Amino acid sequence: MNGRIHIYRVFDIGKDVNLEGVQRTFEMSSSAQRFRLNRTSKAMIINQPPLSLAIENSKYNALGHPLDLEVTAKIWHFGAVSLTLSFVIPKGLSWDKLIALGNFLENDSNLHDLAKKRIEQIVAGLGRPVSSVTWETYEDYACYFFQSLEGCEKNAMEVFNRYDVFRLILSENNETLSDQIKKTILESTFQYSQDDLAVIDWNSALIIEPSGSTDIVDVIEFSLCQLLEMRYYDDLLDERLTYLYSSLEKKRFSIFQNHYSRLSREAAQIYLDISDTVESVENTMKVVGDFYLAKIFRAASQRLRFKDWRDSVDQKLSNLAQVSRLFVGEANEKRNQLLEIIIIFLIAIEVVPLFFK
Numbered sequence: 001m002n003g004r005i006h007i008y009r010v011f012d013i014g015k016d017v018n019l020e021g022v023q024r025t026f027e028m029s030s031s032a033q034r035f036r037l038n039r040t041s042k043a044m045i046i047n048q049p050p051l052s053l054a055i056e057n058s059k060y061n062a063l064g065h066p067l068d069l070e071v072t073a074k075i076w077h078f079g080a081v082s083l084t085l086s087f088v089i090p091k092g093l094s095w096d097k098l099i100a101l102g103n104f105l106e107n108d109s110n111l112h113d114l115a116k117k118r119i120e121q122i123v124a125g126l127g128r129p130v131s132s133v134t135w136e137t138y139e140d141y142a143c144y145f146f147q148s149l150e151g152c153e154k155n156a157m158e159v160f161n162r163y164d165v166f167r168l169i170l171s172e173n174n175e176t177l178s179d180q181i182k183k184t185i186l187e188s189t190f191q192y193s194q195d196d197l198a199v200i201d202w203n204s205a206l207i208i209e210p211s212g213s214t215d216i217v218d219v220i221e222f223s224l225c226q227l228l229e230m231r232y233y234d235d236l237l238d239e240r241l242t243y244l245y246s247s248l249e250k251k252r253f254s255i256f257q258n259h260y261s262r263l264s265r266e267a268a269q270i271y272l273d274i275s276d277t278v279e280s281v282e283n284t285m286k287v288v289g290d291f292y293l294a295k296i297f298r299a300a301s302q303r304l305r306f307k308d309w310r311d312s313v314d315q316k317l318s319n320l321a322q323v324s325r326l327f328v329g330e331a332n333e334k335r336n337q338l339l340e341i342i343i344i345f346l347i348a349i350e351v352v353p354l355f356f357k
Contacts, residue, residue, distance in 0.1 A: 001093070003146035006217055007085040007105050009115040010139040010224050012232045013123055014132035016277070019051050019077050026053055026125060045286040050074040050082075055118055060111070063097075063104050065090050073122055078281045080225045081122055083115050095163050098144075103171045106142050106204070137235060139228045142204040143217050144168060149208060156197035156208045160186075169201050188299055192292045200296070202303045216296050222285050223300035229281045230309035233274050237316035240270050244323050267324035275317060282310075 055071040068088040075081050087105065089098065105111060120130050152158045159165055166177050166185055190198045197208040198216050207216050247263055285297065301307070 001089060001098075001146060001150060002148045003089045003144065005087045005089060005102055005105060006143040006145060007087070007111065007115075008082060008139070008141040008143070008221060008224060009085070009112065009119070010080060010082040010141075010221075010228045011119050012080050012134045012137065012228060013119075013126070014079050014128060014134075016079050016280075017075055017077050017126065019048065019075065022075060022126060023051050026051070047284055047286070048077040050076045053122070055083075055121075060087065062087070062108065063101055065093075065101065071118060073118065074221070075122065075126075076225055076284070078229060078277060078284065080228060081119055082221050082225055083118055084221070085111065085115060095168070099164070099168050099171070100173060102142060102144065102168060102204075103173055106140070106171055112140075134232060137228070137232055139224045139231075141220070141224055142171070143220060144204065144206045145214070145217060146206075146208045147210055147212050152197075152208060153195065153210075155194050156191065159197060159206070159208065165199060165206055169199060169204050169206060171204065188303055190292070190295060190299065198296055200299050200303050202305070205300075215293055219285075219293055219297045220300045223297060223304055223306065226281055226284075226301070227304045227306050227309060229278070230306060230313055233278060234309055234312050234316065237270075237274065237313065237320065240267075241316060241319060241323070244320075264324055267320055271317060271320045271324060274313075274320075278310075278313060278317075 051074065053073045053075065055073055056069075057071075058069050060067045060069040067090070070086045072084045072086070073081055074084075089101075093101070116135070119133060123130055123133055149156075149159060149163075151162045166182050167173070167175070169185055170177065170181070185199060185201055188200045190200075195208070195210050197206070199206040200220065205217075205220055209216065244263060244267055
């Protein structure tokens, strides 16, 4: 077999990134260039392509195998960094040992620590504090990429007859998988021509691409970035809504104070900021047709349950808008009460002296 194992780590690094300025910064110390798909696809439109960085080439020991490791990264304008740790599959490795190796790499804490260190270096290069990275919320994924696989040269679908793809995809060393689970994976299998194949699941994918083009893995990588951002903003909205609710419960509001107005402005600003960023994330890559890469992108988004997270963010944004309207209404009510008191006071000033004449 001739292939690689791509291990992904995707982190949010805070506010939006000026990619042109960052490119000038990183060109001084590493290979930095704007990303583009190898295959021209009218079905896919990429707005503000990410900045690709070549980080390092080294050796990494895994289960006694001194693996060739290539580390690359993509910096996305909406404030995410996706790191790819790409390992060359050793020649002559059996399928069972490949499953064991993949399982090890997917769960290797040392590899995760290495990824975090490289992210820290990138963040430092951006001139940002390491604390700007949300370490707790990240995406991980594995992609098994083959240019050639014995017995599958003419028809890539033969991989299901010759190899236990399902255990590799699910990273199961010993489990006997059910037909139901296998059927679910088969439903996410795609072919453009007889000799290529894409099998996409929620935690990993298998790609056979004789040309060596990485377009499919790049599309999957972007899907991971989208998912991460939805998860990040879902958590952020939870945090902001909890803060607003607790502020409403704890504060003793007075007609002479403007707490409602302040909270209304905060809620409105949060709504605008998050709505704008979420829209920017979604518009980075647009699907405008039903061609192959577009189908892969939709399938990856579906398997990663992107829509569920997007719906959750939409619902919380709606809740935030309602909270903002509530605060506006309460602020107006307090102002009306204050005006009534002022009017009564002014009337009293005019009327009371009449009783002493």
